[in-house]
Amino acid sequence: xxxxxxxxxxxxxxxxxxxxxxxxxxxxxxxxxxxxxxxxxxxxxxxxxxxxxxxxxxxxxxxxxxxxxxxxxxxxxxxxxxxxxxxxxxxxxxxxxxxxxxxxxxxxxxxxxxx
Amino acid sequence: xxxxxxxxxxxxxxxxxxxxxxxxxxxxxxxxxxxxxxxxxxxxxxxxxxxxxxxxxxxxxxxxxxxxxxxxxxxxxxxxxxxxxxxxxxxxxxxxxxxxxxxxxxxxxxxxxxxx
Numbered sequence: 001x002x003x004x005x006x007x008x009x010x011x012x013x014x015x016x017x018x019x020x021x022x023x024x025x026x027x028x029x030x031x032x033x034x035x036x037x038x039x040x041x042x043x044x045x046x047x048x049x050x051x052x053x054x055x056x057x058x059x060x061x062x063x064x065x066x067x068x069x070x071x072x073x074x075x076x077x078x079x080x081x082x083x084x085x086x087x088x089x090x091x092x093x094x095x096x097x098x099x100x101x102x103x104x105x106x107x108x109x110x111x112x113x114x115x
Numbered sequence: 116x117x118x119x120x121x122x123x124x125x126x127x128x129x130x131x132x133x134x135x136x137x138x139x140x141x142x143x144x145x146x147x148x149x150x151x152x153x154x155x156x157x158x159x160x161x162x163x164x165x166x167x168x169x170x171x172x173x174x175x176x177x178x179x180x181x182x183x184x185x186x187x188x189x190x191x192x193x194x195x196x197x198x199x200x201x202x203x204x205x206x207x208x209x210x211x212x213x214x215x216x217x218x219x220x221x222x223x224x225x226x227x228x229x230x231x
Contacts, residue, residue: 004157031216032216032217034219036220036222042224043118043119043206043222043223043224043225044158044206044208044220044222045221045222046219046220046221049217049219051217089157089158091157093216093217093218094216095215095216099170099215100170100171101163101171101215101216102160102163102171102173102174103148103158103160103216103220104160105157105158105159106157107155107156107157108155108156108157
């Protein structure tokens, strides 16, 4: 079945540092790729997505590029803020037979940003 | 626009007792998802509805779990009887009509279940 692998956390950074959170996937179909973020005490919310190869999703200074050749969708931000502290989930969703699809999530990577 | 509403937010029960969770999706969202999230893990799909039809339920443990979405709006997920291993957060999400796997999902805050 489909799967998503994320780097282990927590990732601890100082404010204004560069962030990379690695995400790789395996999928039998041609998936759409997502990053969701969960801030403390809140539900998951979409951060960005990409639906075809070489697409770049971006939002709030975060970026990720759909790399089909390396089956990756790494999340990056040039300068993190304390308010970016959260858990980040990489996810995919690919069409299966008969209109079926099963969204698949990674285990999440906790980001802690210190002032 | 109101978000996805779930209730209760927290539930503590004894093992072998029944429990039910309720979800009201964003108005106009035809697709509704129920997920289970264990501590330190990502959400795992239990069931997906398109309107009132369950279209992906292969991961729902049907011996003890059931779900319904009778009028294609709100939904209920039930466990009967609950086991210790069912302790987790149960998430509901919804997405707009028709987009399929490219759709953005909108998540509720979840129900944290503790089975003693």
